[in-house]
Amino acid sequence: MRSSLGAVCALAVLATALSAGCQSAPGGVDENGRPAGQRTVTVSPSPIRTSGYGAVFLGIDECSSFGRTSFTEVSCTGERAAARVVARHDGTVRDGPRCPATTDFVLHISEQRPASDEDGDGAVPRGYACMRNLQPPHPGDPGGGGGPRTIVGDCVRGLDDGQVRETACDGEGEQRPEYRVTEAVDARSRCPASTTLYVRLGGSSPVGCAGPV
Template identity: 35%
Template structure:
């Protein structure tokens, strides 16, 4: 039992030592362990104590080293021989660009990092992934507006597997811009007369285009109200996405207020004429589905079976050659 201290007496534990001094040798025995440090002489500076690096700091440094090595490892993995591995996606880059005269061919390309000097175009949409080389003619892929071309992108060197992708040049010119005259047909582009074949894209800055595309849809029923004529795209390699081109006024497409030349012996339908010229024989006052829809000012009609708006309502300006010949009699 430990007694209580009275007045200035100290409390001793069972070892006979004052509290706070446990571990000291009993009286009369030399101290155990290393000698205590000798205090410096009075006025001398106290030597600095060595600092230990906290374990938390060491752990953070180690983690940073692991992360850094991981990033370097990924970079090395993705850029071996200048190629970038992994699935192709939108906003990735390729080493192929397209010019105005690239036509409808689908060239091969390689995926590269967008910061690589070899990067020429950016992927807008991946339309297909194929495991074997494709030969022959193919249908036009369904690309978004602004597409400058379509390319087969290889990922692994020596492999026939590739991605079919719609791309846009990183720098101009851009064949896919509306009216530019290149790449794939889309809204704002102009086409040639399809009377003797398929409509071909033409630059809208020229004077040899027939109609301007105001919509590209799946069927004629989906064309907007201002559509006057339609063209349908065809392909020898399969179905075409959104094959119907809806054409609005402009070019060779006749609209209200336009005048026509003598249609008596015209090939491919009536042609435009300056209304104040002697060659103009009638003025268009309506393009409708049936003759009953023609306005009262119409004096004649022309019908084209199977056309989007088959009836052309006309107001006569001058007699045609046929009328002149009939007036001769005999």
């Protein structure tokens, strides 16, 4: 599921009209400030890696394999390649730049400072990689029901605790959609009169105008 790493606010109390309350981003955030429920696996790079995949661990345009609990950097032309890095930043998601809009998922990379630098690339700093699957499905696409950001075209539904969570617009996800983000504007006053939910998107147009599906 996708999170805008911000807050989602509606017009009235969500419990009564599913159109209000100040709600956290779809799915909320965990104790580390990461979007809850999002596939954000922490990757610990090995200090010794096969050469030829680039000087930076999971640098831009490099690829990873898929694993249940771990991801490995692999050649993009190999059979194991499953996702490509579309952006790479040091630090944490909370403090760093946002991933591109259609990112499918985020990998959090733990810091490594090997005692012996056998591959010549030095220590690997803490960071994160914004990933895009090499093949469909792409949950980061508009209406796809996933990814680290909420963007125009995405759908959400209300939760019992007053929050909202992104879900696939085609209704094939675990939960059926209730609202769709139709526009991104710089202020609530610029949303159309039919807007029943305001979604915080961030960026230069931080307000998402959403209406019933």
